[in-house]
Amino acid sequence: MRRVMLSLITSFALVTVASGLYIQSVWSPDIPTLLVQRVEARAAAHGGYVQLSDIPLFLQKALIATEDRGFYHxxxxxxxGILRALFVDLMKGRLVEGGSTITExxxxxxxxxxxxxxxxxLKQIALAIMVSQALPKNEVLAxxxxxxYLGHGAYGVGQAAKIYFNRSVQNLTPAECAILAGLPQAPSLYDPIKHLKFAKARQWEVLKSMVSVGFLNMKQAQQIERAPLYLVTAG
Structure with a gap:
């Protein structure tokens, strides 16, 4: 274990130095602008860009609780997360753990x-730091x-709301928001149209994550989990 810890510390130091050097070598004020342009272009091809103010706060909180609890900080x-991922990678002897934030x-x-x-x-870490420094958190989240990608050919929550529920994202229920928030980890596996049982299990994981960070209490989570889903019929 001591050898693993030493390797972990050494690896983290190398990651930190390498990321710093990469930032210095590729730093450009154009990167955040290019990021925005590419996302907007992709959104235009998949139903249009949805403003954060039009995305339910419940969905925003569900995603943060599930994907990146420290997002705003x-x-x-x-x-x-990087240290945890490095530890798993060292134990496995290969890169297996992600440990990625929303920005990453x-x-x-x-x-x-x-x-x-x-x-x-290393590139991912460096680019995430650059973007985080240049753009407000709410813009990054939007x-x-x-x-x-949320499965079933859906890119972005706007298109996903239409594909899965045939409604605009603004009109999704908390139960439906929790379904969407669980999709990024494994969109095909948790596709509620094809695999409702797995999607419901993942929905409960999302709701429990929201309870653990104080966004919900357990009674509220249970009520939401029991609420109906108005899914588009498969086929």
């Missing part, structure tokens, strides 16, 4: 590949909610 990266997921989706390599992870 971190600088684009989660130090504890956003920059990866727009600028990088899904390939699990150290150079790609960009993510407009580009995240």
């Amino acid at each position: 971190n600088h684009g990266i989660d130090i504890e 997921q956003l920059v990866k989706d727009i600028f990088l590949s899904d390939q699990k390599t150290i150079p790609r992870k 960009l993510y909610l407009n580009e995240v």
Whole structure:
């Protein structure tokens, strides 16, 4: 265990230094602008960009509780998450753990590949820090909610609301919002049209996450979990 801890500390130091060097080498004020342009272009091709004010606050909170609890306080990266991921990677002997924040997921989706390599992870960390410094948190959240892939061909919560529930995202119920918030982890597996049982289990995980961070109490979570879902019929 001592050897693992030493390796963990060394690895984290190397990640920190390498990320810093990468930031210095690629820093550009154009990156945040390019990010916004690409997300808006993608949104235009998938039903249009949805403003954060038109996305239910419940959905915003559900996503944050599930994907990045420190979103409004971190600088684009989660130090504890990186350490946790490094520990798992060291124990497994390969890159297996993500540990990504909302900002990291956003920059990866727009600028990088899904390939699990150290150079790609370093780029992801560096880009997330740059974007976090340049853009307000609410804008980052809005960009993510407009580009995240949610399965069944849906990019962004606006298109997902139409595909799964045949309604605008503004009119989703808390139960339906919790379904969407659970999709980024595994969109195909938790597709509520094809795999309702798995989707409901994931919905409950989302609601429990909201309870654990104080967004809901357990009674409210149970009431929401029992609420009906007005899904589009498969086929």
